[in-house]
Amino acid sequence: DIQMTQSPSSLSASVGDRVTITCRTSQSISTYLNWYQQKPGEAPKLLIYAASSLQSGVPSRFSGSGSGTDFTLTISSLQPEDFATYSCQQSYSNNWTFGQGTKVEIK
Amino acid sequence: QVQLQQWGTGLLKPSETLSLTCAVYGGSFSGYYWSWIRQPPGKGLEWIGEIGHSGSTKYNPSLKSRVTISEDTSKNQFFLKLSSVTAADTAVYFCARRHGIYSGSYYGTVYYFDLWGRGTLVTVSS
Numbered sequence: 001d002i003q004m005t006q007s008p009s010s011l012s013a014s015v016g017d018r019v020t021i022t023c024r025t026s027q028s029i030s031t032y033l034n035w036y037q038q039k040p041g042e043a044p045k046l047l048i049y050a051a052s053s054l055q056s057g058v059p060s061r062f063s064g065s066g067s068g069t070d071f072t073l074t075i076s077s078l079q080p081e082d083f084a085t086y087s088c089q090q091s092y093s094n095n096w097t098f099g100q101g102t103k104v105e106i107k
Numbered sequence: 108q109v110q111l112q113q114w115g116t117g118l119l120k121p122s123e124t125l126s127l128t129c130a131v132y133g134g135s136f137s138g139y140y141w142s143w144i145r146q147p148p149g150k151g152l153e154w155i156g157e158i159g160h161s162g163s164t165k166y167n168p169s170l171k172s173r174v175t176i177s178e179d180t181s182k183n184q185f186f187l188k189l190s191s192v193t194a195a196d197t198a199v200y201f202c203a204r205r206h207g208i209y210s211g212s213y214y215g216t217v218y219y220f221d222l223w224g225r226g227t228l229v230t231v232s233s
Contacts (some may be wrong), residue, residue, distance in 0.1 A: 026178055036220075042225075043203075043225055050214070052221075087151060089152070089220070098154070101151050101185060
């Protein structure tokens with residue numbers, strides 16, 4: 001299995017802050033990396049696929065970067081609706097695996 | 108607009124079999140891979156398995172011995188059965204569509220889960 005490690009596991013931030021979340025994989029996966037946002041009681045929502053491609057309808061303040069084993073999700077200016085848990089997922093190996101999630105809370 | 112609607116038994120006793128159904132409304136069933144994914148309370152997402160073309164299946168090796176995923180294409184539905192459940196199987200279970208997009212000759216097709224059901228909480232307790 002490809003192991004996914006996100007950091008931090010949680011963070012506190014204010015509206016307007018720039019937020020960066022990191023995902024590291026146990027082996028190189030090129031750019032086969034997706035990011036999801038999940039709010040309490042809801043299903044995950046796809047934000048970014050292929051490391052840096054923005055899913056249709058997702059605000060441009062979300063961006064992704066990275067390749068190989070190190071990836072980043074950035075929210076350029078945090079909005080009230082962005083407080084949620086963010087998870088990465090690899091699509092390199094077809095035993096699909098997810099990170100443990102990063103919870104973004106209000107400071 | 109394509110939607111996934113899921114349902115099934117929410118409370119089980121240890122050793123029983125979990126059964127869930129996911130129905131696809133408003134869109135094509137064929138041509139996609141359909142997955143089950145779960146999330147234990149306070150934990151991350153875990154892919155359980157999927158069914159796709161011509162009923163082909165693939166399972167997470169850690170659950171393979173207990174999982175069966177099947178489909179009824181006439182009803183645009185797919186199903187999850189997980190046998191011999193324990194408290195460790197307590198989780199919210201999601202159905203999801205795995206979509207692929209061709210990204211050129213170098214990267215080939217990239218896959219992601221773009222459509223999800225609302226989730227079903229399954230609790231295993233004696």
